[in-house]
Amino acid sequence: MEDESGSSDLFDEDIDPDILRTMSPSEIIGRAAQASAWSAWVRHVAAEVGKDPRYRRSGSTQMFVKHLENAQRRPNALHWYFLAIGIYGALGAIFREKTQVEDAHILTELYRAYWRILEVVVEDLELTDSSEDLVPAAQRRQALIVIILQCFQDPKMFRSLFETKTMSFVLGCWMQTSQDDSDRQAILTVLNNFLGFGKEERHPFLDILLSNTDQMTPVVTRFGWILEQEHLSVSQLIDELQPLLLIANHPTIAQLLAESKFYLQLFHVLQRQSCNNGPDADDLISFIGIILFDIVDSRSSHPDFMATYTTILKNKYVMRAGAAALKVASRADNFDESMGDSVRGWYNLFQGIWHIFLGCGIPIDCPFCKLRRPSAKTFIMRVRKAFERVAFPTLITLRKGSQYRHLWKHLIKFFGITFESTRRRYQLDKKCCSMLCTSRNSGHRSETRRICLGCLTVFYCDRDCQASDWNIHRKECSDFANRRTVVDADTTPGRFDAP
Numbered sequence: 399m400e401d402e403s404g405s406s407d408l409f410d411e412d413i414d415p416d417i418l419r420t421m422s423p424s425e426i427i428g429r430a431a432q433a434s435a436w437s438a439w440v441r442h443v444a445a446e447v448g449k450d451p452r453y454r455r456s457g458s459t460q461m462f463v464k465h466l467e468n469a470q471r472r473p474n475a476l477h478w479y480f481l482a483i484g485i486y487g488a489l490g491a492i493f494r495e496k497t498q499v500e501d502a503h504i505l506t507e508l509y510r511a512y513w514r515i516l517e518v519v520v521e522d523l524e525l526t527d528s529s530e531d532l533v534p535a536a537q538r539r540q541a542l543i544v545i546i547l548q549c550f551q552d553p554k555m556f557r558s559l560f561e562t563k564t565m566s567f568v569l570g571c572w573m574q575t576s577q578d579d580s581d582r583q584a585i586l587t588v589l590n591n592f593l594g595f596g597k598e599e600r601h602p603f604l605d606i607l608l609s610n611t612d613q614m615t616p617v618v619t620r621f622g623w624i625l626e627q628e629h630l631s632v633s634q635l636i637d638e639l640q641p642l643l644l645i646a647n648h649p650t651i652a653q654l655l656a657e658s659k660f661y662l663q664l665f666h667v668l669q670r671q672s673c674n675n676g677p678d679a680d681d682l683i684s685f686i687g688i689i690l691f692d693i694v695d696s697r698s699s700h701p702d703f704m705a706t707y708t709t710i711l712k713n714k715y716v717m718r719a720g721a722a723a724l725k726v727a728s729r730a731d732n733f734d735e736s737m738g739d740s741v742r743g744w745y746n747l748f749q750g751i752w753h754i755f756l757g758c759g760i761p762i763d764c765p766f767c768k769l770r771r772p773s774a775k776t777f778i779m780r781v782r783k784a785f786e787r788v789a790f791p792t793l794i795t796l797r798k799g800s801q802y803r804h805l806w807k808h809l810i811k812f813f814g815i816t817f818e819s820t821r822r823r824y825q826l827d828k829k830c831c832s833m834l835c836t837s838r839n840s841g842h843r844s845e846t847r848r849i850c851l852g853c854l855t856v857f858y859c860d861r862d863c864q865a866s867d868w869n870i871h872r873k874e875c876s877d878f879a880n881r882r883t884v885v886d887a888d889t890t891p892g893r894f895d896a897p
Contacts, residue, residue, distance in 0.1 A: 448487025
């Protein structure tokens with residue numbers, strides 16, 4: 399065998415093609431077994447094993463395993479990297495050619511190689527000698543991550559991967575990479591598969607993992623850091639929130655989210671994305687609704703439940719997003735016993751208000767109905783201001799006869815909101831005072847704003863909005879003019895006379 403401690407100059411050596419043509423795959427593998435793990439012989443086998451079945455059936459897997467078992471820690475990763483490429487190629491070929499039965503013994507060897515390479519890679523990633531960093535950290539991580547992805551195609555092997563070492567490696571990769579790293583998407587895919595499987599199967603290992611507060615606190619902190627990255631697109635945010643969506647309803651995770659006031663970071667995301675429209679934005683809003691409800695639900699038995707609940711709902715960006723989610727769901731008409739996740743979080747958040755006012759008949763099991771007392775109603779009235787801004791524009795667009803409209807009408811009644819009070823709210827906010835404002839009722843923001851020249855108090859988007867409101871405003875215009883105060887010049891970019 400060639401000197402394992404020798405120079406990495408061998409990395410660039412090639413084998414004469416004429417020599418290769420005179421040798422069989424088994425002879426080439428024999429030479430690779432005697433060479434170093436980063437030799438041209440091993441690299442050649444690693445490249446061919448996924449293309450030519452003769453290589454994987456001539457002992458290549460055994461050669462890979464032997465090298466792994468004899469591997470010595472090196473800072474440049476050459477002692478395992480090409481072996482990992484070969485293992486990945488062999489696994490891919492077997493699943494691609496559907497020869498799992500014929501190659502059953504090879505699969506067994508490949509799976510054995512996985513456990514060995516997991517140990518070697520974890521040890522290798524601890525080395526930080528950048529002077530010999532021939533294989534960057536992202537490539538090192540991805541070499542094992544793609545093998546794990548291949549193993550997912552075998553249900554039995556997939557289940558066996560659901561253990562401490564593999565999960566620690568995957569979580570470590572997720573924690574150490576950023577959204578711009580080349581291996582980020584593969585890492586997210588692996589993590590989502592693990593979390594989804596554990597949740598669906600109610601696997602005890604997942605519960606043990608998620609219940610570990612010390613281990614999960616940095617995970618929640620990392621999610622918060624991700625949300626602070628303002629350069630992320632909507633689609634990237636959706637990808638990054640997917641793992642949290644799968645675990646947010648776990649008691650420990652939800653508790654950590656609530657205690658860290660994670661919802662404040664979600665407020666900032668909604669604020670940044672408030673001008674975005676489209677399917678991606680709808681998906682992001684639905685994700686946030688689910689996470690917010692999980693946070694609220696986790697605090698049902700905690701003294702600060704109502705404080706947390708009202709803090710979330712009185713945020714204007716949360717209220718806008720929730721109203722938008724109900725509009726989308728109403729158009730799709732998907733309310734039934736199996737209401738999709740796209741709206742369930744938001745619907746439950748709003749329905750909690752109903753329960754606080756009227757109850758649902760099962761107060762023992764309902765966290766909101768447990769709180770049906772005067773103090774709870776006083777708390778929830780703090781939401782009125784934010785709700786009033788979206789009350790009627792949302793009601794107008796919700797489909798008649800839908801459960802969403804039914805709920806929304808009752809919320810308007812509970813809060814005592816009328817056209818007059820809403821119009822007064824728009825006036826105080828210096829927004830268009832027309833209840834028929836096309837821009838607002840369609841969910842779009844007007845690019846213009848004008849003020850009534852008669853009173854310098856009431857604002858409109860344009861002359862059409864002013865005309866539609868004139869029958870109401872004409873009765874108050876002179877009164878407002880008589881008691882108006884000085885209005886800042888920069889709040890009146892344009893004026894027009896009363897009709």
